[in-house]
Amino acid sequence: MTPQELQTDSPATFKASSETSILIEAAVPISNCPECSLWLPPGTLQCPECHMIIYSAHLHRIATAAAQQEAASEWGPARATWQQALAWLPPESSQAKSVCDHIAQIDARFRSEDERKARWTKRLGPLAPIAFFLLKAKTFLFAIFKLKFLFSFLAFFGVYWALFGWRFGLGFTSAILIHEIGHYIAARRYGLKVDLPLFIPGLGAYVRWYHEGVSVEILSGIALAGPLFGLFTAVGFVTLAHVYSSQLFLALAYSAAFLNLFNLVPVLGLDGAQATFALNRLQRYLLIVTSVLLYALLREWVFLAIAAGMTWRAVRGPSPEQPSSRAMIVFTLLLFALGAIMWAAPDLTRGNYGMFNS
Template sequence: MHNDEDKLKDDYQLKPKKKSSKTIFSILITALLGLLNFSKLAVIGKLLFTLLKASKFAGTFISMGLTVVLYAQFYGWLFALGFVAVIFVHEMGHYLTSKQLGLDVSAPTFIPFLGAFIKMKTMPKSVREEAITAIGGPLAGAFITLVCIVLYILTNNHYWAGLAYLSAFLNLFNLLPFGSLDGGRISKAISPFIWVIGLVMALFLIWKLHAYILLIIVFFGIYEVFTMFQKKSETAQYLFVEPSFRLKIGFSYLLLISALAVLMIYSLDISKSFTDSLYR
């Protein structure tokens, strides 16, 4: 999933913000290492500081490292590394498709326990561009899910099957056709009325799975619908797409959902078989 932000126009204002961002990341990592007091984490901290100075992806590397460290305390290092890796691949899908369209976007930033996002410094000019940038994430997610399945077949290590299931589930969830989720951005190019189906699905998931995080998505999604109605003339121009593109993006959307569903069911069957064998 990627969040939209207005482009910063003043270079003088931009530089202090970057510096401030680095300072915040540094403080967070230093505090974390101090609290956990692990010698291995000190090495990770030094590595992250080196990456901070060397790459424009510094914020990505540091937020990834921080997220891995935090997840590892609850779920173990293997899960933390795999989970963060599949999210990174998903976000890079958004990043690369945005760059292909000539949009100015930031490198991915991770927020522990909430996910990751890329900042849009220039907005898509049409729903066509918005849909293409949106589908890039789950498309990359389907690819890494397939890679995990292949690694399971080659190694017979059930870790890869579990990671494949997790990746498929996360990407399918993101394809829910509503609001700021990737599916909401894609389905808008097919027909905005699909959001009605997405809203019903979101409310059902909130009730059935107690996925209360979706309340935030529902709130902002409803707000966006009202905004579109208030600016009908601008919205109509923004939402216009050629019928041929609508057909292509619709077919791609359904094909992607189907592929991820098949991969998720397959990896779930593997995981269940493995779990059942442990209790025989």
């Protein structure tokens, strides 16, 4: 299918074009090739010298927006957004063909839905309007299923309320929620399908997201987003502790910092394990040294756990061809920042949390 053929008013095309696409900010005109710096006449889409697609950065923004719409099952708007990309691609390029093929797949989805609706209308007869009404109410039904997030949150909160009082229980559960929301926001930012957090009382929580085919850098970015949001929570607790001279907020600050550091241990399904996929062996050894140094300064066993797990990953784990400097920087900063929070908030976990029951 060519870009010209996409302009025909087939039923699927008309249905899709009636939706609203995301309006991407217009690209700034480029007069020199970003790759070889060759001067380009106005309107050039591909460099005649190095054959680079000139507006590749703008096309990436369009593709990201369309992927986010597809992740939300907004197929009509996604189709319209993909069509914007064709104006920035040479008509005979392989990239234009790929976009056209993808739009054709969306059209096929529309046709399939129309055919399925026609078949069910014939089968259900007079009951068809009722069935289609219930189908349109799927958003409401979906919201009902989202209640499992709320129920699991309340059950988790109930466990810690019973153990340490409602104030600490609510603060601790909220800290875990903010950690998981970090994963949720990062995954949505990359246009991935992601579910709301699910809490497992007494154990923890997790966010299910679907990452087939993503790069190790994106994988590490989503993994480290949880501890990064957790760091903000711990900083907030420390600030409140000093403002109100509160032992409760000090305990929450320490607990939040410890929780997020524990998630950086690179074993099993913890965040540190997925973040480590983007690090080469040298970076892993540097993190081992950092963790051992922090243990020597703070005497917190969680740093030894991180060092031990990172040692195993450095010796046995696979190493990427192109390591991520960003993942290394964020991982290191999290170690120091969360360690500083633990130093600023004395270890109250060995004390009596009964003080928070009143």
